[in-house]
Amino acid sequence: GAVVSQHPSRVICKSGTSVKIECRSLDFQATTMFWYRQFPKQSLMLMATSNEGSKATYEQGVEKDKFLINHASLTLSTLTVTSAHPEDSSFYICSATPGLAEYNTGELFFGEGSRLTVL
């Protein structure tokens, strides 16, 4: 099956620094990628929808300037948490959808997630 790779799987950083998380579709082209966040004991929450070559669409309550999303190619989307603070500590997961309808069976492809801890 199709594979979505996220990197890094875990990152620890100091407060005030910026952290970049990569999401790659390894064997298919993804015109759309989704970024999710999950706090402990809470369900996954969609943060933004990333479309290749255009600006990301952010969900209500998600700060655009804090969570920068770049979908520069059909296989790579990046999420940058700028000036991270302890409250940004969370589990971030991406998912990708193949762009071509004939290959899109509705199956979802997810990265394994990135655990961010801000000290």
Added chain:
Amino acid sequence: KQEVTQIPAALSVPEGENLVLNCSFTDSAIYNLQWFRQDPGKGLTSLLLIQSSQREQTSGRLNASLDKSSGRSTLYIAASQPGDSATYLCAVTRSYNTDKLIFGTGTRLQVFP
């Protein structure tokens, strides 16, 4: 290895029917189970989260139950509406690694007027 299966794979019903979607998992050592909905071309929308210590959760017309020992969860949708048409996914997190979500294969639901 944890495997999550959803039955049926697809379901088409007339408006107003009460529905039951099934999710089964092979390893009962889970931390929680979540139900999601996905509209075509959209990301996931979280519906319900059930902790391993809970037996059910309710939100509006939705009710999800969890029988951890038997490895099963059901999502009950009352009085279905055309707007309920979507793909429904369940996902479990393992008790020894709460980071990784393991998703079921999904149930495509179509509710026609």
